[in-house]
């Protein structure tokens with residue numbers, strides 16, 4: 001089977017940055033945009049230019065410095081938004097305007113107070129207007145996850161006729177199950193006239209913890225762009241996590257799909273985003289959490305020491321983590337203790353290990369983790385005194 005490229009659309013600087021507490025200064029956005037470009041993302045959504053003069057300026061500066069990726073600015077289906085996005089992107093090598101409107105019953109009734117025909121009219125007008133500035137126009141159907149599929153198909157058809165190059169199908173509220181979201185993408189791929197002229201894109205939120213699963217279901221059903229953020233930062237429970245999608249495609253589906261992400265930069269990029277946003281990454285976060293390659297129970301440690309693959313499905317080096325770690329806790333076994341002792345220069349005999357292990361358990365019961373300095377002290381006092 002031939003391998004298909006999945007475009008990675010990073011929205012850390014837009015959907016991620018709009019989270020309370022994650023706001024970035026212009027200098028921080030510039031630094032992160034450079035890192036994202038080096039990471040190999042295809043599209044950087046740099047911000048929402050109409051939202052504030054500061055964001056306009058940031059998008060404009062990001063557009064100037066990004067060398068490889070397309071730089072994208074968000075807008076509502078409103079002329080002044082679209083014009084602001086176009087102005088902010090004027091220096092981008094590859095500019096994209098991302099415009100759209102809500103398509104669910106809920107959004108039509110409560111946000112726009114209008115019917116489906118008016119939504120289509122506004123959507124088409126917005127795409128045509130954006131197209132007067134740039135060639136690459138992405139349309140988002142907000143709350144597509146809860147939108148009627150037949151209506152969504154109609155909207156997609158009309159915006160493709162108006163010139164949309166990418167169709168973003170957001171599960172804005174993180175409401176879909178993977179099979180529902182996959183079926184939605186499949187329905188659009190099979191029922192929208194002219195769909196071959198546009199790329200279908202996933203944009204999933206994580207309210208039910210399904211953002212990554214839904215994005216992958218979307219790819220399997222025909223989407224060729226995934227919108228995501230580093231560390232999954234984003235509104236409420238977050239967006240799809242870039243590192244998860246990229247590693248799933250690489251580890252599980254590489255016979256069918258590939259991305260251009262340099263996976264060795266995933267951990268350093270995650271750390272930088274976390275630092276700049278002041279948003280810690282949970283220790284058990286897949287791929288980039290501090291515990292993602294840490295082993296602490298005796299059974300697992302014994303296996304990993306014998307062969308890393310007994311309990312690891314990813315080589316940590318592949319994602320920029322220098323090595324797996326064996327953490328010493330009260331659940332650790334002799335194999336782990338001997339291993340860590342050796343790492344700090346003590347090659348213990350069986351008898352030495354037996355003595356050390358008894359003292360180790362007492363210490364480990366008293367504290368959460370036994371670190372190198374604790375271990376060294378213990379060996380000096382109890383084994384080699």
Ligand code: KIV
Pocket residue numbers: 015140141142143168170171172173203205
């Ligand atoms: O979640 C969403 O629907 C969005 C759109 C603005 C693309 O972020």
Ligand code: ZN
Pocket residue numbers: 015170172203205239
């Ligand atoms: Zn979103």
